[in-house]
Amino acid sequence: MTTTAVLEALTDPTRRRILDAVRGEERSVGQLVQIVGMNQPGVSRHLKVLRDAGLVEARRDANRRLYHLQAEPLRELDAWLEPYRAEWSNRLDALERHLERTATPVARHTPTTGSTS
Numbered sequence: 001m002t003t004t005a006v007l008e009a010l011t012d013p014t015r016r017r018i019l020d021a022v023r024g025e026e027r028s029v030g031q032l033v034q035i036v037g038m039n040q041p042g043v044s045r046h047l048k049v050l051r052d053a054g055l056v057e058a059r060r061d062a063n064r065r066l067y068h069l070q071a072e073p074l075r076e077l078d079a080w081l082e083p084y085r086a087e088w089s090n091r092l093d094a095l096e097r098h099l100e101r102t103a104t105p106v107a108r109h110t111p112t113t114g115s116t117s
Contacts, residue, residue, distance in 0.1 A: 003080055006073045009053035014038065015046050019069060022056055026066035 009015055014036055021027050021035045032043050047067060050056040054073045058065040 003077055005053040006055065006077050009049050009055055012046065012049075014042075015050055018043070018046055018050060018067075019055060022067050022069045026059070026068045028061075028064050028066055030064075032067070 010019075017036055018032055021032055027035070029040060029043055029047070032047070033040050036043055036046075038046075047056060047058075051058070054070055056067045057070050058067050060066075
């Protein structure tokens with residue numbers, strides 16, 4: 001499991017929808033087929049990519065598999081992204097300070113009362 005594998009897995013919108021579906025509760029392939037609106041072989045292919053990236057795990061329940069989210073790869077990705085978020089936050093803060101310093105106040109036009117008809 002690498003950051004690259006996680007990023008590649010997350011590039012597909014269907015895989016992101018599957019992750020959203022298993023985030024709160026375990027789901028069977030049949031449930032995921034209904035949620036995603038794709039045939040079973042297609043969902044299974046997406047689940048394999050997500051499993052290979054370490055983003056989901058399955059447990060057996062009788063004759064079916066229930067998939068659930070594995071959050072650790074996402075935490076690792078979040079930690080990797082943190083310096084970039086901090087950099088953008090600093091830049092946006094600097095832009096805000098610059099705009100506050102250089103902004104020219106705009107006079108508001110207030111309608112006069114008591115106009116004649």
